[in-house]
Amino acid sequence: MTMALAAQGFLEIKGMRLEYRFCGPQPDESPTIVLLHEGLGSAGLWGDFPDKLSEATGAGIFAYSRAGYGKSSAVNLPRPLTYMHDEALVVLGSVLDAVGFREGILLGHSDGGSIATIYGGGVRDTRVKGLCLMAPHFFVEDISVALIREVKEAYDQGDLRSRLARWHAHVDCAFRGWNDAWLDPTFRAWNICEFVRRINVPLLLMQGEDDQYGTRAQIEVVQRHAGVPATVILMPGVRHSPHRERPVQTLEAVCAFFAERFPHMLAR
Numbered sequence: 535m536t537m538a539l540a541a542q543g544f545l546e547i548k549g550m551r552l553e554y555r556f557c558g559p560q561p562d563e564s565p566t567i568v569l570l571h572e573g574l575g576s577a578g579l580w581g582d583f584p585d586k587l588s589e590a591t592g593a594g595i596f597a598y599s600r601a602g603y604g605k606s607s608a609v610n611l612p613r614p615l616t617y618m619h620d621e622a623l624v625v626l627g628s629v630l631d632a633v634g635f636r637e638g639i640l641l642g643h644s645d646g647g648s649i650a651t652i653y654g655g656g657v658r659d660t661r662v663k664g665l666c667l668m669a670p671h672f673f674v675e676d677i678s679v680a681l682i683r684e685v686k687e688a689y690d691q692g693d694l695r696s697r698l699a700r701w702h703a704h705v706d707c708a709f710r711g712w713n714d715a716w717l718d719p720t721f722r723a724w725n726i727c728e729f730v731r732r733i734n735v736p737l738l739l740m741q742g743e744d745d746q747y748g749t750r751a752q753i754e755v756v757q758r759h760a761g762v763p764a765t766v767i768l769m770p771g772v773r774h775s776p777h778r779e780r781p782v783q784t785l786e787a788v789c790a791f792f793a794e795r796f797p798h799m800l801a802r
Contacts, residue, residue, distance in 0.1 A: 539633055542577075544605075545598065547628050553605040554598040558588035561596075565663075565796050566638035567788075568683065569597035569646050570646030572669075573712040576604030576701050583777050590775065590789045592799050593597050596633055600625070602711050605672050608704040611758030613711040615756070617702075618645060622652035627659065639795060641666040641788065644747065648726060649769075654707040655729030661738070663795040666738045666788055669745055669774050672755040673725040674716075682716045689713070732761045738791040740784065765791065 538643065546552075555577040558564065559765040567587060569580055576599040584595040602609040614620065626649065640662055642650035647670025654665045671678065688694040689709055702708040715721055739756050741748070756764050767787055768782055771782055776785045 537634075538709060539594075539596070545629065545632050547625060547632060547705050549794055549797045550601045550625075552598050552601065552629065554596065555584060556582070556596050556633075557584050559592070561594055561634040561636050561638075564592060564594050565792075565799065566594040566596055566633075566635055567591065567666075567792065568635065568638060570640060570642035571597070571599070571603070572644035572646055573716075574603075574698060574708060575599075575643065575646070576606075576708075578604055579701055581778070583781065586785055587780070587788065590785050591792045593638065593792065596605075596635075598629060602704060602707045603702055605703050608707045611707060611710055611714070615715055615718060615724065617711070617715060618648050618726075618735040619652055619656075622642075622649045623656055627654050627657060630659070630661070631681075635661055635662050637663060637717065639664040639666060639792060641668070642670065643668040643777065644671065651733070652726055654735060654737050655726075655732035658734075658757040662735060664736045664738070664791060665733065666740070666791060667756075668740045668776050668784070669742065669748060670729055670739070670749045670752065671748060672730060672752055674722050675748055675751065676801050677749060679716065679722070680711060681746055686713050686717065700789065727755055727759055730755055731761060733760060736762055736791070736795070738767070739764060740769065740776045740786060741788060742774060742776060742779065743768055743770045744773050747774045 542555050544551050577597045587594045599606040641648040647667035650665050701703040772779045
């Protein structure tokens with residue numbers, strides 16, 4: 535029997551203690567939207583987005599901090615350069631099982647969008663009815679590496695470390711695990727286009743026109759390789775975080791996508 539999810543708590547998954555947040559109806563009562571955070575994110579850093587999303591859709595919203603982030607347990611450094619593959623193909627399915635996930639969609643931001651892509655293309659999980667990808671990475675661009683190098687300087691010499699420490703119990707683990715992987719020269723060959731080709735559920739892709747971490751070439755991957763219906767929304771004046779910079783537009787897009795997957799929710 536699956537436990538009832540509290541508003542916040544911890545899961546014990548594969549020897550890791552993972553922090554989570556939950557709002558809305560339980561997974562056995564309604565579809566669930568699973569939120570996968572960005573490279574320096576956590577369950578807490580979603581802010582009030584989960585609550586607004588639950589109110590707008592009627593769905594349960596589940597967000598968790600991956601190991602090394604938020605209040606979750608630490609990881610050994612350096613992270614393997616396959617860390618997003620490992621999360622998608624080894625950890626995420628166990629998380630969904632543990633919370634009693636029955637059906638719903640995955641919504642990932644940045645690294646989280648990449649993890650959702652790998653899961654959608656690499657795991658035939660019939661419970662997942664769609665993928666919402668916000669500013670995902672499908673391959674490594676020069677613009678990403680250049681900015682991530684600047685972020686390293688801000689962490690080493692500025693106040694970024696102290697600001698991140700508000701959200702991460704193991705702040706060096708969170709930052710170095712992400713930053714060192716992306717700046718490893720070997721990581722330049724990282725590419726998940728093959729998983730885009732293998733996705734068999736509809737996609738929603740949202741990206742800011744001024745995304746400082748990626749260009750329209752990321753969008754073109756979906757347009758070129760996806761063999762499923764894909765809605766692409768390019769947001770003028772938006773950088774890397776649509777849900778923070780344009781929350782109303784983002785919510786409307788996700789709600790419309792969710793309603794297409796679960797039309798019966800509109801009758802509630």
